[in-house]
Amino acid sequence: MDILAVNTGSSSIKFSLFRVSEEFRVLCSGALDGIGSSRGCLHAEDGEGTVMVNERNDALDHGSACMAVLSWIASRLPAPDAVGHRIVHGGPQYASPVLLTEQVTGELQQLKPFAPQHLPQALNAINRVTEIFPQSIQVACFDTAFHRAMPPEARFYPLPDIVRDHGVERYGFHGLSYQYLLGELERVAGPDAADGRVVLAHLGHGASMAAVCRGRSVDTTMGFSPAGGLMMSTRSGDLDPGVLLFLLEQEHLDAAELKALVNRESGLLGVSGTSGDMRTLVDIAPQDDRARRAVEMFCYRARKTIGSYAAALGGIDTLVFSGGIGEHSSFVRSSVCNGLAFLGIELDQDRNIRNLPCISRDTGRVDVRVIPTDEELMIARLTRETVAPV
Numbered sequence: 001m002d003i004l005a006v007n008t009g010s011s012s013i014k015f016s017l018f019r020v021s022e023e024f025r026v027l028c029s030g031a032l033d034g035i036g037s038s039r040g041c042l043h044a045e046d047g048e049g050t051v052m053v054n055e056r057n058d059a060l061d062h063g064s065a066c067m068a069v070l071s072w073i074a075s076r077l078p079a080p081d082a083v084g085h086r087i088v089h090g091g092p093q094y095a096s097p098v099l100l101t102e103q104v105t106g107e108l109q110q111l112k113p114f115a116p117q118h119l120p121q122a123l124n125a126i127n128r129v130t131e132i133f134p135q136s137i138q139v140a141c142f143d144t145a146f147h148r149a150m151p152p153e154a155r156f157y158p159l160p161d162i163v164r165d166h167g168v169e170r171y172g173f174h175g176l177s178y179q180y181l182l183g184e185l186e187r188v189a190g191p192d193a194a195d196g197r198v199v200l201a202h203l204g205h206g207a208s209m210a211a212v213c214r215g216r217s218v219d220t221t222m223g224f225s226p227a228g229g230l231m232m233s234t235r236s237g238d239l240d241p242g243v244l245l246f247l248l249e250q251e252h253l254d255a256a257e258l259k260a261l262v263n264r265e266s267g268l269l270g271v272s273g274t275s276g277d278m279r280t281l282v283d284i285a286p287q288d289d290r291a292r293r294a295v296e297m298f299c300y301r302a303r304k305t306i307g308s309y310a311a312a313l314g315g316i317d318t319l320v321f322s323g324g325i326g327e328h329s330s331f332v333r334s335s336v337c338n339g340l341a342f343l344g345i346e347l348d349q350d351r352n353i354r355n356l357p358c359i360s361r362d363t364g365r366v367d368v369r370v371i372p373t374d375e376e377l378m379i380a381r382l383t384r385e386t387v388a389p390v
């Protein structure tokens, strides 16, 4: 069985085609990233790492990016038997992957207001796949599913019931990544580690953390929408609600302006004034005060969250860094962990700089790890389980 995994993110569409038998063999994996930035690029490699395409693609929006990706796949690769989609929001109802029927797609349409930066694009991708690969079964895999069993004290906002009745509660995201990371943690560190008190840090363009105990999400930083929680590349993360009220009432910003502000103009980009790309900011920080402040704020907020998750879990056994920043920036990892020795978090700077899988000191109580995430492989596994349950 060939399974295509489609990961519609906020600024990219990533994809992988797997040939599935006993294991999942990558036939091709790639992405169109930088959508709308005028620096877009479509790139893909085959399973041996040979470049199949690497070209500029100035897709101005997700619609044209999606067409470009699927047309390229259709022209170069075998038609998939099944296609799994990352669906960022499953609303209150979806706690596990489902076959995409007309009814499910209709229900997902209703959820668009819950994730306006992600869901319209994913629904568009489902429609395009239906046109281009009419024989393929399609499956929806939800980013929110992993967190649906969070305990009520973490799941609800201190708001009146009437607001909760509208579906306003804490959903949490990056669940496909977290599920994958837990599986990898079990593989590399054993079942006891994966079953313990774990903090998972998915630090990418979108960034979040999850506190996990016995394999279950106990709390996570993103709440109702992917704009909440940690400071991100262009998203503000958590704000005092009074900030939005002030901007609304006193500065007369309308809904569209507030949306743009918290999703696209804040975070690392807003504070530095130059870039939302952590790599750039770390490079220029020594001679740029605003860039340095942006990086420091990012790390401070992440560090503070680890402290609060130590309280939520009653201590931490394992801390995992992942996502583009977590996997590649030894500087950010070091800064985030700085001063956390009182929790047993002590980095071995040599291991950290060399990006080794385990970066803590042998004497530290907490095992600190770097694990590359693979949302596409997780989507493909869940898709296989859904179309051909064992």
Ligand SMILES: Nc1ncnc2c1ncn2[C@@H]1O[C@H](COP(=O)(O)OP(=O)(O)O)[C@@H](O)[C@H]1O
Binding pocket: 009, 010, 011, 012, 203, 204, 205, 206, 233, 276, 277, 278, 279, 280, 282, 323, 324, 325, 328, 329
């Ligand atoms: N060596 C590095 N140092 C710092 N940041 C990095 C490095 N490599 C990648 N990043 C950052 O990772 C982010 C992208 O993360 P990624 O998880 O790939 O994004 P997405 O959320 O789009 O999947 C970018 O902000 C990029 O700057």
Ligand SMILES: CC(=O)OP(=O)(O)O
Binding pocket: 008, 009, 010, 011, 088, 143, 173, 174, 204, 205, 206, 207, 226
């Ligand atoms: C949920 C979320 O933030 O996704 P991404 O990191 O792909 O933007």
Ligand SMILES: [Mg+2]
Binding pocket: 009, 204, 205, 206
């Ligand atoms: Mg992502």
